[in-house]
Structure formats: structure tokens, C-alpha cells
Amino acid sequence: MKQVSQNSPKELVDLYRRALQKDLSLDKLENKISKKIDKMRISQRVESKEEQERVNKIKHRLPKAIRYGALILPVVFIIVGLFLLGNAITPIAQYYVSSLPDLSYHQLKAPIPKEEILDVTPLVMAQTESDSTVLGSSSQTATGPVILDTELDYTNLTNWFKDERSDVLRRIQNNTLYVLDIPELEIENARVQIGGINLDKSLISYPGTAFPGELGSPVIFGHSVLRQFYNPSEKNPRRYNSIFSYIMTLEKGDVIYLTQDEAKYKYVVTDKTDVKPEDTYILAQQYDSRKLKLVTCIPEGTYLRRGVVTAMLVNN
Numbered sequence: 001m002k003q004v005s006q007n008s009p010k011e012l013v014d015l016y017r018r019a020l021q022k023d024l025s026l027d028k029l030e031n032k033i034s035k036k037i038d039k040m041r042i043s044q045r046v047e048s049k050e051e052q053e054r055v056n057k058i059k060h061r062l063p064k065a066i067r068y069g070a071l072i073l074p075v076v077f078i079i080v081g082l083f084l085l086g087n088a089i090t091p092i093a094q095y096y097v098s099s100l101p102d103l104s105y106h107q108l109k110a111p112i113p114k115e116e117i118l119d120v121t122p123l124v125m126a127q128t129e130s131d132s133t134v135l136g137s138s139s140q141t142a143t144g145p146v147i148l149d150t151e152l153d154y155t156n157l158t159n160w161f162k163d164e165r166s167d168v169l170r171r172i173q174n175n176t177l178y179v180l181d182i183p184e185l186e187i188e189n190a191r192v193q194i195g196g197i198n199l200d201k202s203l204i205s206y207p208g209t210a211f212p213g214e215l216g217s218p219v220i221f222g223h224s225v226l227r228q229f230y231n232p233s234e235k236n237p238r239r240y241n242s243i244f245s246y247i248m249t250l251e252k253g254d255v256i257y258l259t260q261d262e263a264k265y266k267y268v269v270t271d272k273t274d275v276k277p278e279d280t281y282i283l284a285q286q287y288d289s290r291k292l293k294l295v296t297c298i299p300e301g302t303y304l305r306r307g308v309v310t311a312m313l314v315n316n
Contacts, residue, residue, distance in 0.1 A: 087226055155200040155223055155241065160297075160306075161280065177202075178212055178260035180220065185246050187232045190239075192220055192258075199223040200240050206283055210290075212258035213265045213313065217291035219283050222247070226301040244296035248272060248307045256292060256311050267292045267311035274298055274305045282308055 180190040180203060191202040198204075203222045210216030222244030230245045231238075256267045275282060282293060290313035298307035 087228065090226075155198065157197045157199055157204050157221055160221065160277065178205075178258055181257040181259070182247070182250070182254075183257075184250060184254045185232065187243060189234060190232070190243060192218075200238070202240060203243065209283060210285060212260045212292075213263065213290065215287045215290055216285035217289075217293050217310075218258070219293045219295060221295045224296045224298070224300045244294065245300045247294050247296055247309050248298055248300075250309055256294070258292065266314055268314050269309060269311045271310040272308065273310075274307050277303070277306055279306070282306070 177194075178192050180192050181188050192205050193202040194205045195207040196202070196204055199221065200223065203220050206219045206221065209219040212218060223241050224245040224247075225242045227245050230242045232243050233239060250269050250272065252269055252271075254269045256269065258265045258267065282295060292311040292313070294309040294311075296307050297303045298305050
């Protein structure tokens with residue numbers, strides 16, 4: 001087909017030359033040219049048809065899986081892409097649509113800056129002996145932006161803090177363990193380690209905060225991922241990677257149990273809020289009440305904010 005189309009101008013010129021040499025009339029010349037063009041078109045159609053037949057034969061020789069796969073695969077890839085995109089967007093949308101309206105905002109209730117409030121309630125930031133050593137040397141440390149060349153691992157609790165408190169977690173790890181249960185979320189016998197950094201091995205209670213049942217409040221950190229990967233079962237070796245994914249769905253009145261040395265303490269959810277990652281005042285201890293704070297990253301699967309669930313100790 002290509003050869004005919006390329007040679008046709010030359011053939012037409014030759015045809016004109018022969019017509020002039022033979023003194024043919026214009027009508028006869030046009031008649032011959034029309035016939036020649038018709039032959040060329042017919043030839044092109046024949047070749048086009050033959051080429052189409054060859055393509056069809058090749059297609060029919062291919063297995064059906066390949067033939068239909070070429071049509072189905074793009075659709076499958078689009079569906080998978082939309083599914084993955086939806087998984088990433090859904091927790092953020094759920095947070096702003098359903099969780100966010102339920103959170104309390106203490107700054108709206110007390111618009112006066114915290115530093116101007118005179119409060120006689122004992123309020124102490126969680127601190128240990130190692131804390132004072134670290135904080136004492138902080139003034140000698142140069143401050144400024146830190147450039148990270150790797151993605152932060154948020155199963156390492158030290159990456160949750162941007163101040164000296166991360167050093168406290170590295171230096172202090174109490175061998176004391178106690179157990180957390182949240183029946184509403186099917187969390188049973190979840191180990192709580194006092195100090196340490198590995199949130200993929202257990203929940204971590206920040207050192208210097210209260211023990212279960214004591215005045216003040218244990219502050220327990222746990223990891224969260226996309227809710228569809230939530231699996232708190234004790235048989236799941238990676239249960240602690242997703243164990244706090246649903247704590248922000250807890251409602252007032254839901255029950256949380258802490259068990260230490262065979263003593264079981266019952267806490268009832270009273271409040272939940274969200275704070276900025278740098279708001280370490282959530283570690284503060286109020287020694288006129290017995291509370292519990294559970295902390296995780298929100299929206300689930302992201303590290304934009306910190307979700308805090310507060311519960312009050314009640315009689316069993």
C-alpha cells in the first residue's frame with residue numbers, strides 16, 4: 001500500500017507524457033487517469049483488507065487471557081488506584097466529618113492564655129531525675145532546623161517528641177509492666193511498658209506519670225494505622241502497630257481497665273480532644289484527681305495531630 005501511494009505521482013506524470021506524445025484528447029486523458037486512480041484505490045483496499053486479515057489472524061492466535069487481559073488490565077489498574085487513594089483519604093475525611101465535631105476544645109472554654117491563669121491545683125509536668133539532667137544541659141545545645149534524610153519511624157516513640165523528652169525515653173525503661181483492656185474495642189491484655197521507645201512491642205507509659213490507681217494520670221502512648229488494618233487480637237504478632245487506631249471512636253461512659261499486681265482499676269471515658277504534636281502539656285499531672293490519658297496519632301495512618309482520650313477512675 002505504501003509503495004503504490006509513493007509511486008502514484010510518478011505514474012500520473014508518465015501517463016500525461018504518453019498522452020501528449022500520442023496527441024490524446026483531454027477527455028480520453030481524464031478517462032485514463034480516472035481508471036488509473038480507481039485501480040490504485042482498489043489495490044489499496046485489497047492490501048488494507050489483507051493487512052487487516054493478517055492482524056486478525058495474529059489476534060486469534062493469541063490466548064484469550066492475553067486478548068481480554070489487554071482490555072481488562074487498564075480498568076483493573078484504575079480501580080486499584082482509586083481504592084488505594086480512597087484508603088488514604090478516608091481516615092482524614094472521617095476525622096474531619098465524624099471525629100472532629102465530637103472533640104472538646106479547651107481553648108474555647110478558657111480564652112485567657114494559660115500563662116495568665118492562676119490555678120491552685122497542683123499541676124506538674126512529668127519529670128524524672130534524668131529529665132533534670134537533660135533539661136539542665138539543653139541551654140548549651142544549639143537550636144535550629146534539623147534536616148532528616150530518612151522517613152521517621154513512628155513506632156519509635158522518641159520521634160513523637162521534638163524536645164529533650166525523647167532523650168528521657170531512651171534513657172529510662174522501667175521493667176514494670178501492667179495490662180490495659182478496652183472491651184468496646186476488643187483490646188485485651190495489652191502490655192503497657194513504663195518507658196522505652198518501641199511502640200511495635202507494647203504500649204508505653206511515659207516515665208514520671210502516675211501508676212494505675214494513683215493520683216495524677218498515667219499517660220499511655222500507642223500506635224495507629226488505617227482502620228482497615230486494625231487487628232488487636234493477641235494472636236496477631238503485629239497487634240501493637242494498629243492497637244490504638246480506634247480509640248478516638250470511644251464515647252463518654254465507655255470503660256477502660258488497667259491491671260497491675262492483680263489489682264484492677266476501672267476508668268470511664270470523660271473527654272477526648274486533639275492537640276498539636278509539640279503540645280507536651282498533655283503529660284501534666286493534676287494531683288487532685290485520678291485520671292488516665294491515652295494518646296495516639298490522628299487522623300489514623302497520618303501524623304498530623306495527637307488524639308487524647310481522658311478517662312476518670314471510678315469504683316468497680
